[in-house]
Amino acid sequence: MSIEKLFDEIIAKHEALTNKINNGGLDHREFATLSKENANLRNIVEKINEYKNAQGQIKDLEELSKSDDLEMRKMAEEELYATKEKLPILEKNVKIALLPKDEADEKNIILEIRAGTGGDEAALFAAVLMKMYQKYAEKNRWKIEIMDISENGIGGVKECVIAVQGAGVFGKMKFESGTHRVQRVPETENAGRVHTSAATVAVLPEVDDIDIKIDEKDIRVDIFRSSGPGGQSVNTTDSAVRMTHLPTGIVVSQQDEKSQIKNREKAMRILRARVYEHEKEKRDLERASSRKSQIGSGDRSEKIRTYNYPQGRVTDHRINLTLYQLEKVVSEGCIDEFVENLRMADEAERLSELNVA
Numbered sequence: 145m146s147i148e149k150l151f152d153e154i155i156a157k158h159e160a161l162t163n164k165i166n167n168g169g170l171d172h173r174e175f176a177t178l179s180k181e182n183a184n185l186r187n188i189v190e191k192i193n194e195y196k197n198a199q200g201q202i203k204d205l206e207e208l209s210k211s212d213d214l215e216m217r218k219m220a221e222e223e224l225y226a227t228k229e230k231l232p233i234l235e236k237n238v239k240i241a242l243l244p245k246d247e248a249d250e251k252n253i254i255l256e257i258r259a260g261t262g263g264d265e266a267a268l269f270a271a272v273l274m275k276m277y278q279k280y281a282e283k284n285r286w287k288i289e290i291m292d293i294s295e296n297g298i299g300g301v302k303e304c305v306i307a308v309q310g311a312g313v314f315g316k317m318k319f320e321s322g323t324h325r326v327q328r329v330p331e332t333e334n335a336g337r338v339h340t341s342a343a344t345v346a347v348l349p350e351v352d353d354i355d356i357k358i359d360e361k362d363i364r365v366d367i368f369r370s371s372g373p374g375g376q377s378v379n380t381t382d383s384a385v386r387m388t389h390l391p392t393g394i395v396v397s398q399q400d401e402k403s404q405i406k407n408r409e410k411a412m413r414i415l416r417a418r419v420y421e422h423e424k425e426k427r428d429l430e431r432a433s434s435r436k437s438q439i440g441s442g443d444r445s446e447k448i449r450t451y452n453y454p455q456g457r458v459t460d461h462r463i464n465l466t467l468y469q470l471e472k473v474v475s476e477g478c479i480d481e482f483v484e485n486l487r488m489a490d491e492a493e494r495l496s497e498l499n500v501a
Contacts (some may be wrong), residue, residue: 147235148243151192158185188241195234201227221246236495245492248349248424249315254291254493255347258303260323262341265330267300269451270343272474273324274301277308277317279477286310291410292400305414307350314349319462319486321347322446328453338454342447348417356420363415364388365408370399387411394418449482458482463489 160184164170170178170385205227208220257273259266281288308317325342333339384399396418398411417449421462450459451461458473459466460482472478 147238151196151238154185154192155190156181156203156241161185166183184245188238191234191241195231196232198227198231202231209497212262214339237500239495240491242498243491246315246318248318248351250312251314251351252307252309253313254346254350254414255306255308255317255375256303257301257306258344258346259301260332260342261343262339264296264298264300265326265333265339266341266343267296267302268298268331269324269326269341270303270470271295271301272326273345274304275304276474276477276479277320279475280479281308281310281426281477283477284310284313286313288447290400291414301428307413309350314347316483316487317347318349319483319490320345320448322448323432324449324451325447326451326453328451335382339395344419348421350413350417351420352416356423357417358389358416360417364390370402381406385411387415389415389419392419392422394422415492460486462486 161178165175165178165182189456202224205220205224209217209224211217211220256276257270257277260390262269278288287309289307289309290304291307292301292303294304296302324342325340327338327340327342328337329336330341364387366386366388367382368384368386369382383402383404385396385404386397387408388395394415396411396415398407398414400410401407448460448462450461451474452459453470455468457466457468457471458470463485465482465485467473467481469478
């Protein structure tokens with residue numbers, strides 16, 4: 145499809161949607177969905193108009209550059225050169241705006257970190273990742289809520305579930321999903337040998353009923369007594385909750401709160417995020433069955449980053465980016481360079497697949 149024809153179709157769609165919204169008669173869900181779509185189209189239309197205006201200016205300036213008035217011709221030629229220089233940038237801005245938006249980019253997240261291979265050392269590394277992301281969240285002024293955590297008694301984290309709330313959290317954090325590998329001399333190792341261990345990270349958008357509807361009949365809820373390490377009773381009431389989503393087999397347990405109601409609420413938030421991610425993965429596979437993107441595939445088995453302590457470096461294998469700033473990365477949450485480069489790599493890959501001429 146020619147880019148001009150695509151522009152005309154987008155402008156027409158924006159006008160039709162605007163009229164439909166203004167005419168009323170929509171229920172809450174329809175209004176929310178169409179308003180979101182129309183806001184995105186409005187952004188694209190604004191960039192299309194900038195591009196079209198520049199094209200129009202070029203035509204006018206080309207005429208003026210033929211003027212008999214020497215001063216007018218010189219001025220027109222200068223402006224023509226500047227506008228022609230700007231045109232490819234405006235075209236690229238339109239194409240970037242045309243890229244399919246990840247509907248979850250503006251959402252809060254459920255961040256899950258689990259120790260992988262490596263025993264206690266893997267759990268200690270999972271704790272390092274947890275603190276790294278907490279620091280990164282603090283830098284961005286995001287709100288953090290530890291929903292569930294299982295520790296190993298020596299400062300390590302077997303697994304944790306953290307809710308992170310703020311502007312555009314998922315859009316920034318989504319490329320962190322995958323297997324993170326560490327190479328270092330373990331605190332539990334006296335021989336001074338470098339060991340390799342790993343932890344997996346999952347970044348799930350936190351969603352509500354508008355995004356995904358989970359039928360109550362599809363959930364089995366089991367209530368049991370909370371227990372601490374070694375089976376020690378946390379409280380004397382049956383307040384812990386286990387939710388099973390029957391269609392997918394996804395199970396969520398929550399016992400952090402003394403209140404069964406609060407544990408139900410937390411469990412439902414996590415369950416909804418995991419079911420949404422499950423459905424999203426199915427859709428993504430259907431859309432890209434012939435090719436799997438290496439940027440942000442979100443596959444937890446995919447090795448995405450290595451933290452090498454002896455060399456003081458962190459390497460992201462998807463974009464071949466290495467920073468010799470390991471301490472700043474893990475201790476201060478300085479992952480912005482990875483986040484931005486991953487975003488740009490994903491954008492470049494998707495631009496190359498955009499089928500417009």
